[in-house]
Amino acid sequence: MSKVQKKTKHRTGNLKKVLRYKDISIVIITIALFTIFTLVNKKFLTKENLFIIVKTTPELGIIAIGMTMLIISGEFDLSVGSTFAFAPFIMASLSERMGLHPVFALIMGIIVGVGIGFINGIITTKVGIPSFITTLGTMMAWRGAVLLASAGFPQAFQRDLPVARLFAGRLSGFPVQFIWFIVFAIIMWIILENTRFGNWTYVTGGNRNASVALGIPVDRVKIINFMIIGGLAALAGSIQVFRMGSAYSNAGLGMELQAIGATVIGGTMLTGGSGTIIGTIMGTIIIFSVENIIILSGAPAFWFRTFVGVIIIVAVSAHVLIQGRRD
Amino acid sequence: MSKRRVLWISLVAVMIISSSLFMVGAGTKEAEEVVPAKVGGAGLGYKFILVSHGSSGDPFHSVVKQGMEDAGLVYGCAVQLLFSEGDNAKQVDLMEQAISAGPDGIGISIVDPVAFDEVIQKALDKGIPVISFNNDDANTPNPRLAYIGAAERAVGYQLGKTMQQYLKRGDHVVIPEEVPGMSYAVNRSAGIIDAMDEIGVTTEELDAGYERATTTSRIESYLMGHPETDGILNVGGLTTEVAGMVVEDRGLENKVVVGGFDLLPNTGPAIKKGITKAVIDQQPYLQGYYTVVQLAMMKYGKFAAFDIDTGRGIVDTSNVDEVLELVGMRIR
Numbered sequence: 198m199s200k201v202q203k204k205t206k207h208r209t210g211n212l213k214k215v216l217r218y219k220d221i222s223i224v225i226i227t228i229a230l231f232t233i234f235t236l237v238n239k240k241f242l243t244k245e246n247l248f249i250i251v252k253t254t255p256e257l258g259i260i261a262i263g264m265t266m267l268i269i270s271g272e273f274d275l276s277v278g279s280t281f282a283f284a285p286f287i288m289a290s291l292s293e294r295m296g297l298h299p300v301f302a303l304i305m306g307i308i309v310g311v312g313i314g315f316i317n318g319i320i321t322t323k324v325g326i327p328s329f330i331t332t333l334g335t336m337m338a339w340r341g342a343v344l345l346a347s348a349g350f351p352q353a354f355q356r357d358l359p360v361a362r363l364f365a366g367r368l369s370g371f372p373v374q375f376i377w378f379i380v381f382a383i384i385m386w387i388i389l390e391n392t393r394f395g396n397w398t399y400v401t402g403g404n405r406n407a408s409v410a411l412g413i414p415v416d417r418v419k420i421i422n423f424m425i426i427g428g429l430a431a432l433a434g435s436i437q438v439f440r441m442g443s444a445y446s447n448a449g450l451g452m453e454l455q456a457i458g459a460t461v462i463g464g465t466m467l468t469g470g471s472g473t474i475i476g477t478i479m480g481t482i483i484i485f486s487v488e489n490i491i492i493l494s495g496a497p498a499f500w501f502r503t504f505v506g507v508i509i510i511v512a513v514s515a516h517v518l519i520q521g522r523r524d
Numbered sequence: 525m526s527k528r529r530v531l532w533i534s535l536v537a538v539m540i541i542s543s544s545l546f547m548v549g550a551g552t553k554e555a556e557e558v559v560p561a562k563v564g565g566a567g568l569g570y571k572f573i574l575v576s577h578g579s580s581g582d583p584f585h586s587v588v589k590q591g592m593e594d595a596g597l598v599y600g601c602a603v604q605l606l607f608s609e610g611d612n613a614k615q616v617d618l619m620e621q622a623i624s625a626g627p628d629g630i631g632i633s634i635v636d637p638v639a640f641d642e643v644i645q646k647a648l649d650k651g652i653p654v655i656s657f658n659n660d661d662a663n664t665p666n667p668r669l670a671y672i673g674a675a676e677r678a679v680g681y682q683l684g685k686t687m688q689q690y691l692k693r694g695d696h697v698v699i700p701e702e703v704p705g706m707s708y709a710v711n712r713s714a715g716i717i718d719a720m721d722e723i724g725v726t727t728e729e730l731d732a733g734y735e736r737a738t739t740t741s742r743i744e745s746y747l748m749g750h751p752e753t754d755g756i757l758n759v760g761g762l763t764t765e766v767a768g769m770v771v772e773d774r775g776l777e778n779k780v781v782v783g784g785f786d787l788l789p790n791t792g793p794a795i796k797k798g799i800t801k802a803v804i805d806q807q808p809y810l811q812g813y814y815t816v817v818q819l820a821m822m823k824y825g826k827f828a829a830f831d832i833d834t835g836r837g838i839v840d841t842s843n844v845d846e847v848l849e850l851v852g853m854r855i856r
């Protein structure tokens with residue numbers, strides 16, 4: 198049965214529409230981890246603690262859902278951390294230095310992010326350089342650009358502006374940014390699972406030659422996915438600016454690997470052609486939850502990263518084993 | 525996609541990004557015009573290279589750079605600052621390249637007790653004077669000629685001593701560190717612990733990470749898991765800023781005191797609100813400025829090198845407004 202036929206079959210049935218077959222294992226792992234974490238420390242499942250997790254998850258999570266789309270289509274983007282710093286810096290500068298309306302400044306920032314994605318996509322598909330190399334280069338280039346523009350100093354942004362409260366404020370105490378994360382995740386899920394473009398994304402990453410033979414515009418699919426992740430990285434960086442009240446040129450350092458990590462933990466194959474948005478949401482939540490429980494439990498500073506690494510490997514191994522049995 | 529369409533879209537993308545850069549660049553230039561008074565130059569014409577372990581995007585090192593560049597202007601010297609972004613091996617490579625460039629003097633931040641000994645000796649053998657700045661090797665012999673900066677352990681102790689008045693015997697303090705193991709973190713936290721031991725306050729170090737979302741989450745998680753915490757004493761500027769925001773966000777202003785280093789954008793307001801009680805300003809401008817001045821004088825008058833302690837400026841509610849004005853001018 199071809200991947201396209203498999204996908205069509207998956208679309209039937211109500212629950213299966215939401216939880217794709219391969220999502221079940223990561224949902225089981227997440228529930229199992231949450232149960233274990235609650236047994237380890239009863240504070241884990243309190244509203245107060247869950248708010249800590251949902252407050253900071255969206256900045257990584259929004260990038261990770263874009264990364265999922267791109268990896269499924271068979272490419273990487275290592276420049277997301279630099280875009281996360283550069284585009285919001287442009288946004289904050291346009292608003293604070295040039296007096297542009299904050300909403301237009303935000304739109305400009307997102308357009309810059311989309312433009313960076315477009316450039317990554319064009320170089321990768323039209324010049325034929327592997328995206329790993331293209332985005333390694335642009336990662337350094339955009340980090341350099343933000344340093345040049347900022348001279349290394351933070352750019353202030355007013356946290357009490359309506360646009361800042363809209364994207365990083367509180368709604369009855371709940372962090373609004375998490376709602377945006379879920380909104381974008383739903384939009385991306387609909388695009389990936391219920392549109393022709395989503396179908397093309399899977400097939401392009403799964404088998405490029407077959408895709409070309411089927412008449413799928415593979416280059417266009419990849420370029421659009423680069424643009425999506427660029428725009429999402431710009432938006433995620435802007436949310437951090439709204440939350441912190443400053444744009445920093447060193448923001449987003451190491452975020453590219455965290456985003457790829459969240460995507461892979463969620464079951465997306467690095468080889469392309471397979472992965473889900475729900476898996477990535479779970480992957481992002483797992484990363485922050487594991488850190489959270491280890492700190493709640495009082496792990497010593499120098500063992501901290503070791504514990505996080507081990508728990509993530511165990512979680513992904515369990516995910517693979519469960520999925521293997523189901524397959 | 526047709527070639528013409530690709531060309532047009534590329535053109536639009538490049539135009540948007542470059543026009544944004546241009547506009548931001550114009551703003552940067554405007555901001556730079558208010559920075560320190562340029563008092564002319566003696567025109568010594570020397571060339572110096574400074575090799576830092578820091579990150580080019582770190583506001584602290586940007587102030588070091590500002591001090592260095594201003595000294596270069598005052599004394600008419602060309603100065604260049606290279607960053608290794610926390611990579612010791614890369615810093616050694618940069619030092620080798622600096623030696624090859626044949627400058628009149630080199631400044632280096634020494635963040636490892638042995639890694640730089642050989643390359644510093646190599647520069648001295650070639651007749652290039654080397655002094656250290658910002659970080660120094662205080663524990664093992666090192667051929668550098670002088671140190672310009674603050675003693676890290678003493679700085680940490682100074683913070684702890686300042687914060688003693690807000691804590692009492694039996695209290696508990698967490699010490700978040702952006703990069704545990706780095707010499708600044710090791711020495712400053714040791715100094716803080718010395719001061720806390722004096723008054724019977726327990727301490728615990730926390731690996732807080734260096735990305736703001738992660739740092740926020742980890743400090744919040746710690747407070748959640750350790751409600752007995754009475755203070756957050758930070759070894760770096762990033763965690764100092766985030767800790768102040770977390771304490772305010774969680775409404776713990778009357779329970780948890782914050783102290784730390786440097787004046788990142790949200791730290792000043794936190795001091796004004798009384799959340800962050802005090803921060804130590806390492807006066808990074810002077811570290812960059814005096815490194816260049818010392819190298820220039822060593823070349824100009826053949827003066828012997830000597831250590832300069834760049835001090836420990838304490839910023840609290842009494843002087844925060846005055847200092848913030850200088851932060852805007854990129855001097856503090």
